[in-house]
Amino acid sequence: MRSPARVGVFGLLGSGNLGNDGSLEAVLGYLRTEHPGAVVDALCGGPEVVAARYRIPATRLHWNRGEYRTASRAGAVAAKGLGKVVDVFRTAAWVRRHDVVIVPGMGVLEATLPLRPWGFPYSLFLLCASGRLFGTRVALVGVGAGPIGNRPTRALVRWSARLAAYRSYRDTQSRDAMREMGVDTARDEVHPDLAFALTAPPSAPPGPPGPVCVGVMAFHGGNDDRARAEEIHRRYLDGTTRFVRALVQDGRPVRLLTGDACDVAVVDAILDAVDSPLVTAAGAASLADLMKETAAADAVVATRYHNLVCALKVGTPTLALSYAAKSDALMARMGLGAYCHPAREVDADRLVEQFRALEKRSAELRQTLAERNRLAARQLQDQFAALTAALFPTNDHPHARTRQETP
Structure with a gap:
């Protein structure tokens, strides 16, 4: 045995x-x-x-x-x-x-x-x-x-x-x-990101307009940006705050999302700067919580990679504040490659224009996301089958071999 x-x-x-x-x-x-x-x-x-x-x-x-x-x-x-x-x-x-x-x-x-x-x-x-x-x-x-x-x-x-x-x-x-x-x-x-294998919450039933989810990040640039880290962060925070303020001026409720404990400081800064009952913060403790928030939203604008994954997974039209090539690649893979904005150079006015263009295509983009999510589910089945063949050959696939490279 x-x-x-x-x-x-x-x-x-x-x-x-x-x-x-x-x-x-x-x-x-x-x-x-x-x-x-x-x-x-x-x-x-x-x-x-x-x-x-x-x-x-x-x-x-x-x-x-x-x-x-x-x-x-x-x-x-x-x-x-x-x-x-x-x-x-x-x-x-x-x-x-x-x-x-x-x-x-x-x-x-x-x-x-x-x-x-x-x-x-x-x-x-x-x-x-x-x-x-x-x-x-x-x-x-x-x-x-x-x-x-x-x-x-x-x-x-x-x-x-x-x-x-x-x-x-x-x-x-x-x-x-x-x-x-x-x-x-x-x-x-x-293969698609592993988070696409998680169970998505049921689609929100038809009802009154939902909020706009804005996913924020304690963003200071990358590994090569240490000398400019504070400048990059100030620019990101200022541009994101101005965007949230513009949504509020249009009467839109805004729900702030995080993806890491360090992001809470950014949420607090935006809440203090905008100071409106229309802006609230979500206390998400898992990707399941984030998916529930984004499923209830009319649209999402987010920075952290897995905020984007959650929004796309539930089929909500999404705009990426992109800080790395991985965000651009994810958006292109899901059919929303046109809706990326650089996190290092957040231009609130241009971001508002992109957001309005996104919302005009909301119904079309929801259909695109549904199709791409079905494809992602099939591709992740292939990922897990390949993983079983590679890692558990004696238990499940006696003729499979692990993929090992000689250094």
């Missing part, structure tokens, strides 16, 4: 980012449906949250509890350095206990937001190197990737991808970026 497969999930999960947790939820749904006997646990950023919400054992990703706090004192700096050494052995010991480790979605191979090489890129490298060392199949499933300027970060990301047993991406730009970094992507596939 075969022993149950031991499956680990890995990443910055349970740390306040709703998109990351939504990707985890999609993979757990797949495992519980297709591999109900699998024994699953997590190595993650927020183990208490993951254990309570998803009912699986969870271990803290870093030995040093202050890993993501700025270290200024000598003791804190020493603790960070020691933590990097301890995490080599902690990660290896955790990986060794598993047959399979899945990194569910997330932008783990990109640097579109500020990122230090010795943070998550280092942790991902330890995971993939340990998997290769101990024969544990590590899968990067539906992940995002992008060009990386910082050389240490690029090297860690490239070697992580090379050492993984399976890779798939959420858009073709991600696969192209890894190929340009020197990774052999000939057998890597592209």
Whole structure:
């Protein structure tokens, strides 16, 4: 009798980012449906949250509890350095206990937001190197990737991808970026974002006009924008606030959405600046909550990638405040490529014009989104079938082989 497969999930999960947790939820749904006997646990950023919400054992990703706090004192700096050494052995010991480790979605191979090489890129490298060392199949499933300027970060990301047993991406730009970094992507596939596998809420019944959902973000530019971070943030906040004010002046109710705990400060700033009962904030704690909010809206304007995913998934006409190529790619894939606006240069007047053009085509765009969502559902069935063939060959597909690249 075969022993149950031991499956680990890995990443910055349970740390306040709703998109990351939504990707985890999609993979757990797949495992519980297709591999109900699998024994699953997590190595993650927020183990208490993951254990309570998803009912699986969870271990803290870093030995040093202050890993993501700025270290200024000598003791804190020493603790960070020691933590990097301890995490080599902690990660290896955790990986060794598993047959399979899945990194569910997330932008783990990109640097579109500020990122230090010795943070998550280092942790991902330890995971993939340990998997290769101990024969544990590590899968990067539906992940995002992008060009990386910082050389240490690029090297860690490239070697992580090379050492993984399976890779798939959420858009073709991600696969192209890894190929340009020197990774052999000939057998890597592209599928829709894992969040499209989540169950959407029922469509809102016909009724009075709904709100406009505006998804905001604590946006300070990308990894190469650190010198201009505050300028970029001020410009983004000012343009978004002016857009919300214009909606209010038209008598439109506005519902502010977030996607990460750090976004709350942006919501508070807009509420203070506009000061109108027409503007309210949603307390979404999951992608399911975000989908309920966007399903009830007439239209959505959003920045965070998974705010866009939620709105598109429920079929609501959406305009992207795009901060990276992944947002543009997602909008094009869903048939709304014309409705993107740069987050770094928010022009409130032009944004209002784009928004009005979006609303004029609302009925047509809802039909387009319904068709694209049906296609995404079929493509994700293919993703999960490929994942089973690659990761569980002895249990389900005796002739399948894992996709492994020799570094």
